[in-house]
Amino acid sequence: MSINIKVIESATRENRLNSITGYSGTVKDLVKKVQCGCLKNEERCFSQASNCSSGCAQGYLSRILDAAIVNHGAIGCSADVIGENTTFKWGQNIRSWEKKDVNVINTNMTEDSTVFGGRDKLREGIKEAYKRFKPKAIFVTTSCASAIIGDDIKSITDEMEKEIKIPVVPVFCEGFRSKIWASGFDAAFHAILTRIVKPPRKRRPELVNMINFNGSARDYITEILSKLGLIPQFVVPFATIEQISRMSEAAATISICGTLGGYLGNGLEQQYGVPYVKSIQPHGIAGMDNWLRGLGKTLGKEKEVEDYIDSEKRRIAPELEKIRKKLKGKRAIVGMGPSFSHNYMRVLGELGIKVIWGISWHFDQHYDHGSIPESSIALSKSEEDIPISICDVQNFEILNLLNKLKPDLYIARHPGTTIWPTKMGIPSIMISDEYSAFGYRGIIDFGHSIIDTLENNSLAESLSKRIKLPYTSWWLKQDTFKFLENEVK
Ligand code: SF4
Structure with a gap:
């Protein structure tokens, strides 16, 4: 465990998790390099604001x-x-x-x-x-x-x-x-763990800490967990100090995002023995299967979980098939934080879309529980080896890639990067709600949202005819990773 709650500051991700912000290669290469301990950060000799x-x-x-x-x-x-x-x-x-x-x-x-x-x-x-x-x-x-x-x-x-x-x-x-802004989450969680969370007054076997951002899927999660005899406590946003102080009483902690939840989840496990469910994210089908099975195994609810998974998958199968037919052959680029990026690359594959490039804003070589991010391992085991890169939202690299690869779709989780593909005429989706594509219902809604975006691209087309990009044609013709120091030019 790399969390030290005896000190007043959390260590940065670079120091704790060997996190990096510069790399270009493929998913399989990335995971292989981490496994053999030879993944190094590639510095940029030029970078933009982050x-x-x-x-x-x-x-x-x-x-x-x-x-x-x-x-x-x-x-x-x-x-x-x-x-x-x-x-x-x-x-x-x-x-x-x-x-x-x-x-x-x-x-x-x-x-x-x-x-x-x-x-x-x-x-x-x-x-x-x-x-x-x-x-x-x-x-x-x-x-x-x-x-x-x-x-x-x-x-x-x-x-x-x-x-x-x-x-x-x-x-x-x-x-x-x-250099990794997610270190700010850890600093916030360190303050919560060391000063706000109190030792349990009593154990509450029905309570599950659900670490998330804004909680739009509260009703859906409450409904799922009620089938398992559990009650979610959504933290940290939109909770009170009293609710947060009692997180130590829960039976388990789960998270919507591996990058977000690792510090608090592992810290609660380390300090108060509340198990942290280490799974891939609950987006799409394989993600939800893995997330629920992890929770079920932790709390001895395997049978209830399998029954739920089976009924939900059978329920959505016909609709999912129709969506896959419509999206088959479409090519997408993804740009998100590391856990979201590697999970959404998988989700797009589940919808029949070919991911031609995946960008993540950083990469944690391991989490606080010691494992390589579960979503990256899962992605590296799929048949296809997807090209990826890591950059702390360096838009000059992203626009260069988009211009070269000309995807049908760009999907990102930070608005600053979806503006540019829209101006280039590329349909783009900004995932502001962390529960987009959440579970079996979410993947259907997400599939329809992609179909709508692809069918109605008039705003992007119209903008692209009128807007001049800030980058010169010289830059757009250069090697995308020209400024990554370890690249051979
Ligand atoms: S905004 Fe952030 S990086 Fe800029 S001066 Fe303030 S703390 Fe430093």
Whole structure:
């Protein structure tokens, strides 16, 4: 286990999981290289802007219903709040709740603070967050500026905690610590594991922690788990501090995403003996089979799980066949976070679509439980060896690939990359809901959504006739991986 809850900071993914952001090759080659211990990160001698782990930590924590965030940094470090607020409101909308904004305050570090220290601004920010939001806990997220000048965040949060008598928890997630923004999830989960989750008051054999983002499939999951005599507790967004503090009482933890859930799931197992179900993601058919079987095995519900799988697969078979016929022969490129990417590549294959390239924003060589990501192993065992690359959303590489390979479809999970193929006239889908293609019902809905996108591409076609791309024709003709240092040019 690589999680150390005795320290106040989580280690970055590069240090804990040997994660990389540069590679080009194939799925089988990638997994083989990890197995023989010879996969190395390929550095880029040119790169464009990417994301930041601070935004990731802050965005995730800001959706806890009765917590507040104090972002100790320059005002620009809180620019992500606009997107976080939109996501928070979307989550409230699908629950038919009255809408409110995220509880986030930025300490507005300026040149003065970086010279004379930001301690007073941080104290003021924590007091203001307490006064404005009356939260049950305050998370203080760090920034490059606060880390570089060495503000002693821990002593200030300890001091303020004594004063306001609620947990005031530092989250060490400054952007420059890691090139992998998912390290921000780990920083958030580390704060939760070490300061919010309490030892169990009692064991609850019916309760399952479900780690996810926004929880649109709550009713579907509740329905599935009720057939197994289980009740899901959706965490961490849209849960309360009290609910999160009792995660240690659950019978098991499952996650919608291997990249997201590994730190908290493994941490709960390590610290409180709550088993973490290590499976491929529940997207598509093989994913849902594996996810449910993993849960069933952990909780001794194998028979109930097999009955459910059998009835659902028989129910969707005729519709799935019709969809496959319509999508047969279509060629797609996928661009997503590592676990989503390798799972959606499999899902597209289940729909009859040929994945001609898969891009992931990073790759964890192993998870915190020691295994190579289950979804990557599963993909590497399929008959076809799919070309893949790894880049932290380097759009110059992605557009170069799209221009060369000219897929029928581009599917991504980050909006910044779907804009460009649309402008190139390529039909594209942005998966903002983590439950798209979830399980047996989801794959049918997802199949229809792809058919709709392919049949109505007039927006992309129209845009492509009017828009000039930011990249020159010189770049589009170059080797896509020209700036990856280990490539032979
Ligand atoms: S990389 Fe650093 S300076 Fe930039 S937004 Fe993230 S924390 Fe702020």
